[in-house]
Amino acid sequence: MIKKIMLLFGFLFFLTSCKNEVKKEIVTALKKEVTSTTTSVKTYDYNQLKPLLEKKDDKTYVINFWATWCAPCVKELPYFEKINKEYADKNVAVLLVSLDFPKQVEKKLIPFINRKKLQSEVVLLDDVNEDVWIKAIDESWSGALPATIIYTKNKRKFYEQSFDYETLENELKTFLNP
Amino acid sequence: MKTIESILLLAVVVFTTAAFTLKNSGGYKVGDTIEDFRLKNIDGTMVSLFDYEDAKGFIIIFTCNTCPYSVANEDRIIALNDKYQEEGYPVIAINPNDPAAVPDDSFDKMKVRADEKGFNFPYLLDEGQNVYPKFGASKTPHVYIVTKEDMKVQYIGAIDNSSRNPDTVTEKYVENAVDALLAGKTIEKTETRAIGCSIKTI
Numbered sequence: 001m002i003k004k005i006m007l008l009f010g011f012l013f014f015l016t017s018c019k020n021e022v023k024k025e026i027v028t029a030l031k032k033e034v035t036s037t038t039t040s041v042k043t044y045d046y047n048q049l050k051p052l053l054e055k056k057d058d059k060t061y062v063i064n065f066w067a068t069w070c071a072p073c074v075k076e077l078p079y080f081e082k083i084n085k086e087y088a089d090k091n092v093a094v095l096l097v098s099l100d101f102p103k104q105v106e107k108k109l110i111p112f113i114n115r116k117k118l119q120s121e122v123v124l125l126d127d128v129n130e131d132v133w134i135k136a137i138d139e140s141w142s143g144a145l146p147a148t149i150i151y152t153k154n155k156r157k158f159y160e161q162s163f164d165y166e167t168l169e170n171e172l173k174t175f176l177n178p
Numbered sequence: 179m180k181t182i183e184s185i186l187l188l189a190v191v192v193f194t195t196a197a198f199t200l201k202n203s204g205g206y207k208v209g210d211t212i213e214d215f216r217l218k219n220i221d222g223t224m225v226s227l228f229d230y231e232d233a234k235g236f237i238i239i240f241t242c243n244t245c246p247y248s249v250a251n252e253d254r255i256i257a258l259n260d261k262y263q264e265e266g267y268p269v270i271a272i273n274p275n276d277p278a279a280v281p282d283d284s285f286d287k288m289k290v291r292a293d294e295k296g297f298n299f300p301y302l303l304d305e306g307q308n309v310y311p312k313f314g315a316s317k318t319p320h321v322y323i324v325t326k327e328d329m330k331v332q333y334i335g336a337i338d339n340s341s342r343n344p345d346t347v348t349e350k351y352v353e354n355a356v357d358a359l360l361a362g363k364t365i366e367k368t369e370t371r372a373i374g375c376s377i378k379t380i
Contacts, residue, residue, distance in 0.1 A: 069246045070375060071280075099373050101246065101342050128340040131351075134371040143336075144317035144376040160316070162376075 038113045041098070041105055043124045046133035052095060052123075053137065056153045060092045060175045063149040065125075065137075067099045068112045072162045073146040077116065079165040083172060084120040090176060094120040099145060102126045150175055205314010206331045208368045212324055215309045217272065217302035220289045225270070225300050227326065234266030235325040235332070235359060237352060240315040242273045243291040244282045245375035247341055248318045252295050254337050254344060255319070258352060259299040267323075267356050269299040274310035274318065277303075279378040307379050317374030323355050333365055336372030 044052075053063060064080050066073035077096070084094035096118065100109045105124060113122055127133055134143045138158035141147055148159045148168075152175055159171070206212055216226040227236060237258055241248040259269035277284035285303050292301045304310050313322055319341075323333035333355040340347040351370045358365045 067246075072376060072378075101250070103343075128343065128346050128348075130341060130372045131336065131339055131367075131370040134373070141371070142316040142320075143371045143373045145373060146376070 038110055038118075038122075041109055041113070041122055041124050043102070043105075043126050045127040046125070046129065046136065049097065049123070049125055049127075050136075053149065053151070058091060058153070060087075060090075060150065060152050060172065062092060062094045062172065063097060063151075064094070065097050065099060065145055065147040067145055068104075068108050069100070070145045076146060076163050076168075077118070079163055079168050081118065081120055082165060083168060087172065087176075092172065092176070096120050096122045098122055098124045100124060205312060206322070206334075207314075208331050208334055210331050211329050212322075212331060213312060214329070215312075217304060217309065218285070219300045219302050220285070220292050220297075221300075225302055227270070227324075227329075230268065230326070232266065233268060233326050235323065235356075237262060237267055237269045237356065238313075238322040238324060239269060239271050239337075240274045240310055240313070240318055240320040240322075240377070241271050242275045242280070242283045242318045242375075243287055244275070244280055245318045247372070247374045250342060250344070251319050251337055252297075256295070256298055258337070261353070262356050263299070265356075265360055267359070271297070271299055271301045272304050272309060273301065274304045274307060274315055274377045276307050276379040279380045283378070307377075310377060315377065317376055319372075319374060321352055323352065323359070325359065332359060333368050335367075335370035339370075339372075341372040341374070 052061075055061060062080065062083060064073075064077075066077065068074065080094050080096065083092065098109055102124065109122075109124065112118075130143065134141050137149070138147075138160075140158060141160055144160055146162055148161075148163065150157050150159075150171055155175055157171070163171075214227045216224050219225045227233075230236070239255055241251070241255065243249075255269060255271065262268070273283055273288055275283040277287075281287070288301055288303060291297075313320075315322075319337060321333070321335060321337060322331055324331055333352070335351060337350075337352050338347045339349040339351065351367055354367070355365045
C-alpha cells in the first residue's frame with residue numbers, strides 16, 4: 001500500500017515538473033515573438049548612404065553617427081531612442097549610422113542592438129574613403145564621434161558634439177516649428 | 179591728453195585682436211608656427227621638441243590606450259617611427275585624454291600599453307590637457323607633422339586612407355608627406371580626415 005502511494009506521488013511529481021517544462025517553453029517562445037531579434041544590419045558605402053542624408057520629403061530626419069565602442073555615443077543613444085519614440089507621430093525619423101569595425105558586426109553590433117533593444121533603424125557605414133565622405137557629410141566635421149545631423153528638405157544642421165536629451169530635443173524643435 | 183587717448187585706443191585694438199584671436203583659435207592650421215611643449219614621458223623624463231637636436235621635424239600623434247581607432251593604428255605608428263626616426267622625423271605620441279574621465283588612459287596604464295605593444299617612441303601625457311587644444315586636436319588618432327627649423331605645421335590629419343583596416347590601405351598620407359619633406363618637395367595632401375574618438379575631458 002505504502003509502495004503504491006509512493007509510486008502515485010512519484011507519478012504526480014513527474015507530471016507537475018513536466019508541465020512546468022512545457023510552460024517554460026511556451027513563455028520563452030512568446031517572449032521571442034514580442035521582442036523581435038535583430039539578426040543582420042544593412043551595410044552601406046557612402047554613395048549608398050548619401051540618399052538617406054538628403055531626402056526631400058516632409059519628414060524631419062535625425063542622423064546619429066556612433067559606434068558601440070564609443071562611450072559618449074552609447075551614453076547619448078537613449079536620447080535618440082526617446083526622440084524616435086516620442087516624435088514618431090510628428091513625422092520625425094531617427095537613423096543610427098554605426099561606424100563599428102565591419103569585422104565586429106556579428107560579434108558586437110548585433111548583440112548590442114538586441115541587448116539595448118534599439119528601436120531606431122541601424123545601418124553600418126563601411127567605406128574606407130573617409131577623407132572624402134567625412135568632408136562630404138559636413139565640411140566642419142573633423143571625424144570625431146559622436147556626430148549628428150538634423151535635417152528637413154529646407155534646413156540642415158551638423159553637430160560634432162554629444163547631446164543630453166534636453167539639448168537634442170530643443171535642437172529638434174527648431175526644425176519642427178518654423 | 180593725446181597720449182592717453184592713443185594708449186586707450188591701442189588698448190582697445192589689442193583687446194579686440196586678442197578676443198578675436200581667442201574666439202577663432204580652433205588650433206593650429208597648416209602653415210602655422212607651433213609653440214614647443216614640455217610633457218612627461220612614460221619613462222618619467224620630460225620631453226620637449228627642442229631636446230631633439232638632430233631632428234628635421236616631428237610626427238606628432240595624439241593617441242590613447244582606449245580608442246579602438248588608436249589601437250587599430252598602433253602597429254602603423256610603430257612602423258612610422260621605425261621608418262622615419264633615423265631620417266630625422268621621429269614619432270612623438272601624446273595622450274590628450276584626462277585620466278579622470280577615462281581611467282584606462284592613466285599614466286600607469288599608458289606605461290602598461292606601451293610595454294605590451296613595444297612602443298619605440300615617447301608616449302607623453304598631456305597633463306592638465308593644455309597642449310591638445312593649442313593644436314586643435316579633436317580626436318584620437320590625430321596627426322600633425324611639424325618641421326623643426328621653423329616649427330611650422332606641414333600636415334594635419336589621418337595616418338592613411340583606411341583607419342579601420344590596415345589591409346585595405348591604398349594611400350599612406352603621413353608617409354607621402356614626410357617623403358615629400360625629405361625630398362624637398364611640396365606635400366600633395368596637407369589635410370586629410372578620418373574617423374576617430376572624441377578627446378575625453380571632464
